[in-house]
Amino acid sequence: MGEPTRLKAIAAQLNLSQSTVSRALNDYQDISARTKQLVREVADELGYQPNMHARRLALGKSETLGYVMPWQDRQATESFLSELMAGMAKALAAYGWDLTVLVPHSVDEELELFQKIARTRHISGLVISRTYSDDRRFQLLRDLQIPFVSHGRSNDSNATAWLDVDNELAFAEMTAHLASLGHRRIAHIAGPEVYNFARQRTDGWRRGIGEAGLDPHSAPLEMTDLSFEGGKAAMQRLLALDMPPTAVCCVSDVVAIGAMQAIREAGLVPGREVSLVGYDGLEIGAWIEPPLTTMRQPQQSAGRRLAEMLISLVEGRTRPSDNQELVRASLVRRETANPPVSDWSEGRQGVRQTTRENSGGF
Amino acid sequence: MGEPTRLKAIAAQLNLSQSTVSRALNDYQDISARTKQLVREVADELGYQPNMHARRLALGKSETLGYVMPWQDRQATESFLSELMAGMAKALAAYGWDLTVLVPHSVDEELELFQKIARTRHISGLVISRTYSDDRRFQLLRDLQIPFVSHGRSNDSNATAWLDVDNELAFAEMTAHLASLGHRRIAHIAGPEVYNFARQRTDGWRRGIGEAGLDPHSAPLEMTDLSFEGGKAAMQRLLALDMPPTAVCCVSDVVAIGAMQAIREAGLVPGREVSLVGYDGLEIGAWIEPPLTTMRQPQQSAGRRLAEMLISLVEGRTRPSDNQELVRASLVRRETANPPVSDWSEGRQGVRQTTRENSGGF
DNA sequence: GAGTCAACCGAAAACGCTTTCGGTCGTGAT
DNA sequence: ATCACGACCGAAAGCGTTTTCGGTTGACTC
Numbered sequence: 183m184g185e186p187t188r189l190k191a192i193a194a195q196l197n198l199s200q201s202t203v204s205r206a207l208n209d210y211q212d213i214s215a216r217t218k219q220l221v222r223e224v225a226d227e228l229g230y231q232p233n234m235h236a237r238r239l240a241l242g243k244s245e246t247l248g249y250v251m252p253w254q255d256r257q258a259t260e261s262f263l264s265e266l267m268a269g270m271a272k273a274l275a276a277y278g279w280d281l282t283v284l285v286p287h288s289v290d291e292e293l294e295l296f297q298k299i300a301r302t303r304h305i306s307g308l309v310i311s312r313t314y315s316d317d318r319r320f321q322l323l324r325d326l327q328i329p330f331v332s333h334g335r336s337n338d339s340n341a342t343a344w345l346d347v348d349n350e351l352a353f354a355e356m357t358a359h360l361a362s363l364g365h366r367r368i369a370h371i372a373g374p375e376v377y378n379f380a381r382q383r384t385d386g387w388r389r390g391i392g393e394a395g396l397d398p399h400s401a402p403l404e405m406t407d408l409s410f411e412g413g414k415a416a417m418q419r420l421l422a423l424d425m426p427p428t429a430v431c432c433v434s435d436v437v438a439i440g441a442m443q444a445i446r447e448a449g450l451v452p453g454r455e456v457s458l459v460g461y462d463g464l465e466i467g468a469w470i471e472p473p474l475t476t477m478r479q480p481q482q483s484a485g486r487r488l489a490e491m492l493i494s495l496v497e498g499r500t501r502p503s504d505n506q507e508l509v510r511a512s513l514v515r516r517e518t519a520n521p522p523v524s525d526w527s528e529g530r531q532g533v534r535q536t537t538r539e540n541s542g543g544f
Numbered sequence: 545m546g547e548p549t550r551l552k553a554i555a556a557q558l559n560l561s562q563s564t565v566s567r568a569l570n571d572y573q574d575i576s577a578r579t580k581q582l583v584r585e586v587a588d589e590l591g592y593q594p595n596m597h598a599r600r601l602a603l604g605k606s607e608t609l610g611y612v613m614p615w616q617d618r619q620a621t622e623s624f625l626s627e628l629m630a631g632m633a634k635a636l637a638a639y640g641w642d643l644t645v646l647v648p649h650s651v652d653e654e655l656e657l658f659q660k661i662a663r664t665r666h667i668s669g670l671v672i673s674r675t676y677s678d679d680r681r682f683q684l685l686r687d688l689q690i691p692f693v694s695h696g697r698s699n700d701s702n703a704t705a706w707l708d709v710d711n712e713l714a715f716a717e718m719t720a721h722l723a724s725l726g727h728r729r730i731a732h733i734a735g736p737e738v739y740n741f742a743r744q745r746t747d748g749w750r751r752g753i754g755e756a757g758l759d760p761h762s763a764p765l766e767m768t769d770l771s772f773e774g775g776k777a778a779m780q781r782l783l784a785l786d787m788p789p790t791a792v793c794c795v796s797d798v799v800a801i802g803a804m805q806a807i808r809e810a811g812l813v814p815g816r817e818v819s820l821v822g823y824d825g826l827e828i829g830a831w832i833e834p835p836l837t838t839m840r841q842p843q844q845s846a847g848r849r850l851a852e853m854l855i856s857l858v859e860g861r862t863r864p865s866d867n868q869e870l871v872r873a874s875l876v877r878r879e880t881a882n883p884p885v886s887d888w889s890e891g892r893q894g895v896r897q898t899t900r901e902n903s904g905g906f
Numbered sequence: 907g908a909g910t911c912a913a914c915c916g917a918a919a920a921c922g923c924t925t926t927c928g929g930t931c932g933t934g935a936t
Numbered sequence: 937a938t939c940a941c942g943a944c945c946g947a948a949a950g951c952g953t954t955t956t957c958g959g960t961t962g963a964c965t966c
Contacts, residue, residue: 189922232922239922
């Protein structure tokens with residue numbers, strides 16, 4: 183297990199020149215079939231693997247893509263991050279490319295990082311995520327001529343490559359689903375407007391409200407950050423309304439789980455007095471009581487697509503605007519979206535007691 | 545934003561040779577302070593960043609570490625994976641090193657991957673996780689002379705570098721805690737024995753049982769895979785015993801959450817008739833009803849330490865056996881570990897009714 | 907004022923690959 | 937026999953660093 187075998191070694195063994203061996207392995211046309219055959223045999227007999235650095239230096243490209251982890255807010259999306267990354271890494275491995283993860287501490291540091299990458303070029307393309315509606319990164323990456331694809335759109339992504347879920351459609355459908363169950367007061371717990379996906383989801387909810395023949399202006403809307411506590415607080419505000427909603431579209435599963443907590447603490451049962459739908463399709467949603475109805479998008483295949491798109495961009499086979507892909511989320515029916523019960527909120531005290539007797543044993 | 549600036553450019557601008565510039569930037573002793581100063585100024589005025597591939601080719605090392613994602617069983621540990629990776633990436637970034645993620649589909653593919661890395665050397669060290677008691681990877685990595693540190697020990701890790709949590713101590717403490725609350729029948733839902741950590745945890749539980757003056761042989765023990773469903777099924781088996789346990793030590797939070805489900809479905813209340821302690825410190829544990837008592841180990845700092853240890857190994861500053869670190873998990877007191885209620889299991893029917901009335905409104 | 911010795915710096919090789927540019931064959935046509 | 941032409945292959949340059957090895961200064965000693 184001494185020194186790794188180099189091109190030179192296999193050249194020596196066959197009495198060929200190094201350059202011939204190189205071209206044989208790279209399947210050049212001016213090498214005879216017989217020679218190629220021989221070279222290949224000796225190559226994998228000796229377990230030859232090209233030295234990446236030399237190769238990349240000569241080629242001038244890196245065959246390495248970077249994924250910028252969203253690490254601003256410590257938690258939230260974490261759980262499907264690793265799944266997304268696994269999808270990307272697997273797809274890249276099929277091409278012999280590598281995936282390196284970048285973890286900037288702040289927005290400014292992220293922009294600096296881009297500058298550095300632009301100079302060293304040791305990463306030849308980036309996947310960014312957690313896009314803002316107003317996202318400085320797009321402009322900068324274009325200026326720096328770093329190929330990139332974003333997981334999620336922004337105001338500035340018309341001409342760039344992206345993979346996004348149709349958030350608006352998802353929330354329109356979610357709202358329609360709740361309306362079809364008979365709900366008339368369908369609220370929305372929205373995420374921070376700076377996030378593009380949060381805005382899209384609010385838009386979708388609003389569209390759904392309208393399409394259900396309800397009044398978007400009177401529909402209850404609460405904002406929150408993407409946390410359990412935030413969801414809980416937002417739900418508490420909704421419950422304090424004169425006319426509390428009978429159903430709530432939540433911007434994320436984590437927020438929805440927080441909302442469930444608020445509902446329970448008010449002595450009500452999630453999915454009974456107040457229906458709930460989350461978003462993300464987290465597995466844990468199925469493990470809580472009652473299991474959370476939600477919408478899911480496939481994370482692994484998203485990772486794969488992101489990787490494939492970026493490769494083709496880096497290779498120059500396609501233009502950014504050719505790589506825009508909208509995927510559809512699908513409803514995961516569990517147990518928190520049900521027809522409304524008779525108007526509980528007009529006789530709250532009475533209802534609260536009834537609930538206590540029924541909240542266990544689902 | 546045309547071509548990135550190279551050594552040559554800054555040499556030309558200062559009428560110096562390329563080699564002088566290189567040595568100035570690398571702080572060689574035989575370059576005058578004045579020259580170094582000048583070179584540095586021009587360097588960052590021009591935004592110079594060394595070409596990684598050239599540098600790594602010349603140096604013969606890669607300044608890139610790899611993290612082998614545990615992807616055998618699709619889920620389980622996912623949630624803290626990204627946190628761990630973020631910790632690693634951040635630590636590495638401080639040294640200017642990169643982290644690439646590797647996602648083998650199977651054990652065999654993982655071993656092949658190691659072979660490849662040994663030849664290309666484009667990754668100069670590995671962090672592996674999800675160690676088995678009997679783990680082929682240790683031997684192979686040693687043979688291939690790839691520096692590595694494992695997150696978790698194995699039978700074969702006496703002389704290698706590792707960072708592990710003291711699983712045995714953690715479960716001994718967990719058991720002691722339950723015993724101190726008054727429990728006498730403390731069961732264990734164990735993970736697959738192939739995983740070293742699962743075995744350690746079972747050992748710890750057994751030790752705790754003994755130290756509490758109880759009989760390890762009669763203490764109920766159930767095995768399961770590391771899944772929600774597995775935990776649920778195991779708990780069901782425990783509940784079906786003649787003398788069901790009043791407390792259960794679960795190998796992981798996910799398993800514990802599954803167990804809670806089984807308890808609820810039996811008409812009982814987790815933390816009341818049956819106390820539970822999980823392990824991992826997952827955030828979601830705090831969001832369920834009732835919040836799950838568990839044990840936590842810091843993931844981000846673990847990532848950082850793993851990275852630091854591996855760097856010092858790759859640099860040859862320390863030997864593997866100098867890098868063995870045992871960290872301690874700490875109990876996170878939530879609401880599923882309480883004193884036992886009076887012997888419910890001898891009058892189960894009656895208890896069941898009582899429970900129904902009290903299970904809501906926590 | 908010749909010799910010594912630091913202090914500084916430049917030339918050039920090396921890392922291992924890719925790729926361009928010729929060069930050497932044998933073949934077929936003239 | 938000569939020429940042209942493919943088919944194959946070797947020599948060598950180049951990618952951008954690092955690092956060894958001398959070589960040139962000037963100051964300093966006696």
